[in-house]
Amino acid sequence: MYQYDTLDHHLIGQRIDEFSDQIQRYLGQELAEDAFKDLRLRNGLYLQRHAYMLRVAIPYGCLRAKQLRQLASIARDFDRGFGHFTTRQNFQLNWPVLEQVPTILKQLARVEMHSIQTSGNCMRNITTDPLAGVAADEVADPRPYCELLRQWSTLHPEFSWLPRKFKVAISGAREDRAAIRFHDIGLQLINKKGKLGFTVYVGGGLGRAPVIASKLRAFLPKEHLLSYLEAVLRVHNLYSRRDNIHKARIKVLVKNLGIKRFGTMVEAQWQQADREALLLKEKDFARMQTFFQSPVEALECAQDQTNTAVLDPAFSRWKHRNTASHKFAGYRIVSISLKSPSLPPGDMPATKMTALADLAERYSLGELRVSNDQNLLLPYVKSAELYALWQQLQQHDLACSNIGTLQDVICCPGLDYCNLAHASSLDVTRDIQLTFNNDRQLDALGNIKLRLSGCVNACAHHHAGHIGILGADKNGEEWYQFTLGGSAVEPVAFGQRLGPAIPKKDVANTVKKIVKVYRTHRHSDEPFLQTLHRIGLQPFQESVYEDHLPSAYRNQPLAASGR
Amino acid sequence: MKIIYHQHIETNRWLHLDDDVVLADAAVSLSLRRWLRDRNILKEHTKPLAVRLEPDDDPATLADDLQTLAMVAIVFPNFSEGRGYTQARRLRQHYGYEGEIRALNAHRDHLQFMSRVGINTFELAPGENLDAALAILLRSRVHYQNDRLRGLEGPLLHSANINSIIHHLPGINS
Secondary structure, three states, rough: OOOOOOHHHHHHHHHHHHHHHHHHHHHHOOOEEEEHHHHHHHOOOOEOOOOOEEEEEOOHHHHHHHHHHHHHHHHHHOOOEEEEOOOOOEEOOOOOOHHHEEEEEEEHHHHHOOOOOOOOEEEEOOOOOOOOOOOOOOOOOOOOHHHHHHHHHOOOOOOOOOOOEEEEEEEOOOOOOOOOHHHEEEEEEEEEEOOEEEEEEEEOOOOOEEEEEEEEEEEEEEHHHHHHHHHHHHHHHHHHOOOOOOOOOOHHHHHHHHHHHHHHHHHHHHHHHOHHHHHOHHHHHHHHHHHHOOOOOOOOOOOHHHHHHHHHHHHHHHHHHHHOOOOOOOOOEEOOOOOOOOOOOEEHHHHHHHHHHHHHHHOOOOOEEEEEOEEEEEEEEHHHHHHHHHHHHHHHOOOOOOOOOOOOOEEHHHHHHHOOOOOHHHHHHHHHHOOOOOHHHHHHHHOOOOOEEEOOOOOHHHHHHHEEEEEEOOOEEEEEEEEHHHHHHOOEEEEOOOOOOOEEHHHHHHHHHHHHHHHHHHHOOOOHHHHHHOOOOHHHHOOOOOOOOOOOOOOOOOOOOOO | OEEEEEEEEEOOOEEOOOOOOOOOOEEEEEHHHHHHHOOOOHHOOOOOOOEEEOOOOOOOHHHOHHHHHEEEEEEEOOOOOHHHHHHHHHHHOOOOOEEEEEEEEEEEEHHHHHHHHOOOOEEEEEOOOHHHHHHHOOOOOOOOOOOOHHHHOHHHHOOOOHHHHHHHHHOOOO
């Protein structure tokens, strides 16, 4: 993992001093509300329904045990004893007090963490594949490039006051687990005749007008990464709209200009840019790569604990659901589900954080990852130690075996916390999780991705859910719009509306009906999306709406994929 | 009116003329539109001339005139405006402009960003405190981006020899 040196520490420290000064001026009424809002947001500080919320970056999802322990300590001392892991590899504290924020930031800095640019109209935390470095299907480890971009984008003098937020994601594997085409810039590492570079996508994003990113450049040699991104950012900074917050994302500019014309403008800026100054040299890459060398190598006698597994069906089930194959023989990647129905998705009490930090040190070389599904991973667990780990996890109530199932709901905080939300999401999610609370039933259904957002801003990426649910407010009542067929992995697609919104009390039952149709029509163990594409929306609509489906929803083709 | 001129507080010597105001026999700044309309007449003007760029003005329009301009002023109409940073950087980096680049309506919290893209004089927003703003500007900093405008040598991201960078930090515009 990346390790701070003097410069990193110095830079984070000076930023904390600066923000502390701004907080003091705000409290002393020397700084106007609007200006303070702009300044606090780019330091990760939101103002929500009941309190401030501090969003801490977990750069590209890499987390050390020591850092998790510190997050737990902060959650205990400055919050209500818990925190929340997000879909963008961030960590949120829901109840910090403004006056204490500088102290929290100092405690974060001690373990090389910060909240810089986790919100506001600037370049946000760079995200990537949570399996980076340990995935079996990797072309190249994306993390050195993530760190280069983290540094380049942090407090960039030219691009700190963009028209709107700007999100960059990198994938280094064959399967895109970072949803790069839902980002303002998506970078896919590829190897072209022995040369590494990126396929560059631009203009993706969810929110109220979801767009799948278009291919801007088939191959960008890696040494030009910074100058090329500078050209894209420059076009965005100069030409994206600033008069309407809903039209200020780069996706709107790309859509209005068309990808070809947009590409020409980027090319013109790139030709004029000082490419030489921004050219990355082999020694720059080499230096970054030293931080991300694999701490393990393949084990020669990769022994499994098959015998024990056979004896213990609960372990066997957990192993099947919550562990994945590793780049190196003898290791497994272990998922820690934060989706037990007893807690909101992604939430974690400080006690569990501390317990998991200890286990990460004992079983995973002190490293963890934050997934884009609001779960955590232990990336370096020896297969031979899985059983021992599982027993420990069970003791701490951390062995919930529902990864990938219908219970593994991706969900925003909704009306409980967020002042943008139109509807609650946590209670509805709990209803759904409790409706499908039978292991055998969940296993039989296989992997179904359900995503639920409490408003059109789509923090839970509902468009990308196999089953997507969007909360809305209708005359003071909460209603929920269903979509089917979304996917964040190739072929990328947005879900298609099933029909009119459904009242809150019927949401869980509607999921039940959808699942029943799937089971009725499914061929053996066919995945949900495959069945849906084979039979279309109609059988689902008939089950959910019976005779009441408005004609506008009839005979709708499923959304085309973004290929 | 006092302004921040490089690293000092000085009295402003420039008049910012609206388009309908008669040319004064002084150092004056004009809108880009007026400049483009009157630049031939303005050749008679004996005092220094400057052009003001609004956020949607393109510095390329000035490319041929830059050597005759003693100053380019960049207007920041509100707190979150960001186009001026690109305008300044383009003037320095692409057009090689070495004259004064002034931020109009600058807030103290933006000065560090502004100075790093090559803006070197600042007229502050109403209500801003000149001494506090200057103190913020002069505070020594480290940055990830080794901005060429700073004249620092070394690799783009941080160099192995951090102490030498930190040593060179004070004197941002020197």
